[in-house]
Amino acid sequence: MASSILPESNTALTYTQPSSQPHLTHAPLAPPKPNELIVKIKAAAINPVDIQLWGNPVVGWLAGKEEKGIGRDYSGEVIAIGEELEKSGKWKVGDEVYGLCNRATGEGTFAQYLNVQPGEPIAKKPSSLSHHEAAAVPLVVLTAFACLDWLPSESQSPNSKRRVIVSGASGGVGGWCVQLAKKLYNCHVIGICSGRNAEFVKGLGADEVIDYSKQDVAKTLLDGRPGGKKYDLYIDCVGGVEMFNHWYDLLHSSGAYITIVGDKTSRTSMGGPATYFTYPSQIIRHIRGYLFGPRYANVLLYQKSELLEQVTQLAEKKDVEVVVQDVVKGVLSEDGYREAWEKVKDYMVEGRVRGKIVVDIA
Helix, strand or coil, X not given: CEECCCCCEEEEEEECCCCCCCXXXXXXXXXXXCCCEXXXXXXEEECHHHHHHHCCHHHHHHHCCCXXXXXXXXXXXXXXXXXXXXXXXXXXXXXXXXXXXXXXXXXXXXXXXXXXXXXXXXXXXXXXXXXXXXXXXXXXXXXXXXXXXXXXXXXXXXXXXXXXXXXXXXXXXXXXXXXXXXXXXXXXXXXXXXXXXXXXXXXXXXXXXXXXXXXXXXXXXXXXXXXXXXXXXXXXXXXXXXXXXXXXXXXXXXXXXXXXXXXXXXXXXXXXXXXXHHCCHHHHHHHHHHHHCCEEEECCCCCCHHHHHXXXXXXXXXXXXXXXXXXXXXXXXXCCHHHHHHHHHHHHHHCCCCCEEEEECC
């Protein structure tokens, strides 16, 4: 095993029962297993899913009274490499990395150290990004890739770019959907956001912006079809069912309506494919779309390190922008963690975040 001197313990912000007040725990830090890395975390990020898991009774039932970690994204430095992984030569102690710890229970990234398990997305941190910026990337960009994978191979309107609508374009996932649709897929992008974020979304690359607070979104989209051409992809990062009244008018039969939220609108309840059970109309929509089009799907992120490596290349060329609205400090401080947790929690519950909220661990 290659390592620097490992500390004896690991401090983390954890909780036991759903919605209980998180607290600091101090547990022994085990050496890495043969195919694991240990990363000293410098920064982590908060996502709506962290709040949803924290308040989820099913997670509480599955994990019982065991401590449950908070946080999925991280950026930090490799301090130990398992024996088998060391033989590959891919990693060395001191490498700066960023990645995703996608576990519903167990460890989280609001911690000093993380055992990175096999199969979890991880890549070298772009030198052009700070640890705070890098920690803001993994979950949202891997989700954006999953959304854009539903783009048809070519536009169904002859001699035209593929046309993509992004609802919630100023948020974490939405902002990356805008950027990747432009930089990697050469699409014409329409972003939906509030007026105060219009210039921000244009700066990310959107060709058009619709202010949902002042414009009738459906009418604006329908009136904005050049020559009556339909759209190729609608990405929903907000939730709700309003647009389904216009589904066939907006989208090509080979197009797709992709959501990361589902029909729900609450920010504190779980989204993603799990909502097929709580909103069964989505199942009918999915089957009908598969048979007749346009397609419909509620998607989860891709857990692929190679996608993070692709983002690293884009970041090094300064082809993408990482937006951090706020960096919250004190989350592992004995006298400051309660206030820090309340601050990050409120950001997620209230919404209206531009980009990401990051937690300073260092």
